Amino acid sequence: MLEKKGFTLIELLVVMAIIGVMASVATLNLGRNEDRDVKEEKNRLTSFLREVQNKALAGDTAGVTLGANERLCGYGFHWYDNKTVKSYYRVATTLDTPCNTITNSMDGVSSHQIGDFVLQKNVTVGSFGDIFFSAPSGEVRVAGGSGGSAIPPGGFPIVLSKGSPAVQETITIFGSGDIK
Secondary structure, three states: OOOOOOOOHHHHHHHHHHHHHHHHHHHHHHHOHHHHHHHHHHHHHHHHHHHHHHHHHHOOOOOOOOOOOOEEEEEEEEEEEOOEEEEEEEEEOOOOOOHHHOOOOOOOOOEEEEEEEEOOOOOEEOOOOOEEEEOOOOOEEEOOHHHOEEOOOOOEEEEEEEOOOOEEEEEEEOOOOOEO
16 A cells, blocks of 8 residues: 655645734834834933932932032923933022023023933934923923923923824923923
């Protein structure tokens, strides 16, 4: 008797079905990477912003260079480009100068850069104005001349995005200091 070797039609159909299921799962996972990437970068940037805020609340002077008559006024963060957010601190140049009278934005002259946050995974951040946390009160301001201005009632949005059509996530900073 001769034995026939090979695969039956049923066996081939089962293998093709398994390959089809695996391919569809892989396609679904690849399509969701943009959502996941943007959420991960939102979480990373939120942590960075909270770190800047915590330095202000603590009046942290570690790594801060202060002259004999200077005092720390607070910490802020600055949109540099669509991939980079910079953190900085500002000082009052005399002990008699109220912090709410100094320009608290990052101007490259009297602000001191302390760190960069660089977005990864091709996620970008939309342009925004500087935000400043006063030390040690933690008061939150949109940075600018003579102490800046109050955060709008609906909060200050920072938008992260990736892809086309864009997948977006928003971080909102509220006047109360909440970062969500």
